[in-house]
Amino acid sequence: MARILALDFGTKRTGVAVTDTLQIIASGLTTVNTKELLTFLKDYTQKEEVELFLVGEPKQMDNTASESEAYIIPFLSKLEKAFPKIPIKRVDERFTSKMAFQTMIDSGLSKKQRQNKALIDEISATIILQDYLHSK
Structure with missing residues (x-):
């Protein structure tokens, strides 16, 4: 199986x-x-087989698209052109950043460590992926 x-x-x-x-x-x-x-994705897919890209879909509480969706759409177009054989699926990402921050607190990370926005983004991507796996 691929990743x-x-x-x-x-x-x-x-x-x-x-x-x-x-x-x-x-x-x-x-x-x-x-x-x-x-x-990065080109390098990664040369080393590892990837079967699907999951991309977070930011939504407002009323289910309308978030403002950041305007930046994601052009990226999706580039992603599709760069990897025509790998499907892209969108996944609702509401609350993932808050859940990531709470995960950091629950893990006992210091206040200084919790200010690492890169770590929050990585944990958010993990939550998006884990939610998808649970729904499958």
Whole structure:
């Protein structure tokens, strides 16, 4: 089986999470500068087989698209062109950043460590991926 890669897309940086090859466990992989994201994904997919990209879909409480969706749409177009054989699925990402922050608190991370926005993005991508695996 191939891996599933989840992205918590942001204008500055993007959190990346990945499954094991059996698609049972979601793990945080890294946080990448968004400008370098496609290059990172190309390098990663040359080393590992990826069967699906999960991309967080930010929504408002009333289920309408978030303002950041305007930045995600052009990225999705580039992602599709760069990886025409790998499907892209959108997943509701509401509350993942808050859940990631709470996870950091529950893990006993210090206040200084919890200010690491890159870690929050990576944990958010992991939560997106884990939720997807649970729903499958």
